[in-house]
Amino acid sequence: MAKTELIGLSKEEIAQEIAKIGEKPFRAKQLWQWLYLKGVTDFDKMSNLSKELRAKLKENYSITRPKIVAEQISKDKTHKWLLEFSDGQRIETVYIPEEDRGAVCISTQVGCAVGCKFCHTGSQKITRNLTAGEIVSQFMVARDAYQEWPTPTDETRYLSNIVVMGMGEPLHNPENVVKALKILSDGEGIAISKRKITLSTSGIAPKIPLVATDIGVKLAISLHAPNNEKRSQIMPINDRYPLEEVMKACQEYQRLSGHNRFITFEYLMLKDFNDTPDDAHELIELMKKYKIGAKFNLIPFNPWPGCSYEPSSNNRVRAFSKLLEDAGYEAPIRVARGQDILAACGQLKSKKSLD
Numbered sequence: 001m002a003k004t005e006l007i008g009l010s011k012e013e014i015a016q017e018i019a020k021i022g023e024k025p026f027r028a029k030q031l032w033q034w035l036y037l038k039g040v041t042d043f044d045k046m047s048n049l050s051k052e053l054r055a056k057l058k059e060n061y062s063i064t065r066p067k068i069v070a071e072q073i074s075k076d077k078t079h080k081w082l083l084e085f086s087d088g089q090r091i092e093t094v095y096i097p098e099e100d101r102g103a104v105c106i107s108t109q110v111g112c113a114v115g116c117k118f119c120h121t122g123s124q125k126i127t128r129n130l131t132a133g134e135i136v137s138q139f140m141v142a143r144d145a146y147q148e149w150p151t152p153t154d155e156t157r158y159l160s161n162i163v164v165m166g167m168g169e170p171l172h173n174p175e176n177v178v179k180a181l182k183i184l185s186d187g188e189g190i191a192i193s194k195r196k197i198t199l200s201t202s203g204i205a206p207k208i209p210l211v212a213t214d215i216g217v218k219l220a221i222s223l224h225a226p227n228n229e230k231r232s233q234i235m236p237i238n239d240r241y242p243l244e245e246v247m248k249a250c251q252e253y254q255r256l257s258g259h260n261r262f263i264t265f266e267y268l269m270l271k272d273f274n275d276t277p278d279d280a281h282e283l284i285e286l287m288k289k290y291k292i293g294a295k296f297n298l299i300p301f302n303p304w305p306g307c308s309y310e311p312s313s314n315n316r317v318r319a320f321s322k323l324l325e326d327a328g329y330e331a332p333i334r335v336a337r338g339q340d341i342l343a344a345c346g347q348l349k350s351k352k353s354l355d
């Protein structure tokens with residue numbers, strides 16, 4: 001009989017499995033902590049479980065990490081893994097370190113159906129959704145690499161944040177993403193605070209409110225253009241969910257979050273396409289119209305082989321940022337990270353090997 005994989009099971013499901021093999025309920029908590037607090041992958045190391053229980057677990061269950069096919073560390077210490085799951089499908093996960101903390105950027109699908117024109121992943125068709133376990137285990141691989149087990153206190157963590165911005169559109173896989181983020185934020189396990197998790201979407205409007213109601217994490221919108229005409233040119237999803245719908249869904253997210261959560265609008269700076277002062281003014285008008293508590297993240301474009309867009313000049317990006325800031329919005333310019341290993345935003349792809 002095939003063994004049941006434990007990584008990706010919710011607390012309730014672990015409790016059910018423990019009941020199924022005739023063990024007392026408190027064993028579920030112990031097992032949960034071995035898996036998610038201590039990161040143990042070997043049943044024999046679960047020292048507070050009886051020998052008999054360990055034998056039962058070994059017989060019926062598995063604890064699997066994805067296979068690391070390749071990994072690269074860039075000059076700026078950005079760390080990228082090419083991971084393979086049991087069916088041979090591959091995705092990329094990236095750790096982006098800051099001085100004393102850092103974010104793990106996780107993927108949610110193999111490929112992506114949204115097809116943004118500027119995105120390397122988008123040029124690769126969707127193959128399948130990742131399971132909750134496959135999403136959670138990406139973070140666990142990063143923790144293994146930096147030996148952050150058991151879960152350290154907040155102050156001492158290098159892997160302090162999670163950004164759901166890797167391959168795939170998370171709101172095209174909401175069930176597994178919700179389940180995975182609940183596991184990752186559980187205080188008795190991996191314990192990444194919801195305030196330190198950001199889910200980024202291309203704007204699947206009907207699903208945006210669930211980021212507040214079902215998960216309670218921060219929201220980022222890949223906006224990249226100030227009007228429907230331009231946005232549809234680079235993001236075909238805009239024809240399905242135009243800006244009006246996306247902005248209304250953002251209002252709803254903020255209402256449901258108690259109006260105290262700013263939404264980050266990601267804005268990729270593309271030369272002569274969306275980077276003029278007129279574009280900045282139109283963007284400001286859009287935010288004012290919908291009264292969104294917003295901040296911007298201006299992203300210098302990282303070209304990849306075969307793409308047809310060019311990055312804006314530094315002067316253009318700075319001028320654009322200043323216009324937004326003069327209007328009262330935070331608009332930092334993101335420092336490109338991991339460019340030399342194609343680990344920067346929009347560059348991920350599950351190729352056969354890392355090049």
Ligand code: SF4
Binds near residue numbers: 113120
């Ligand atoms: S930017 Fe995100 S949503 Fe768009 S194609 Fe790339 S992975 Fe998909």
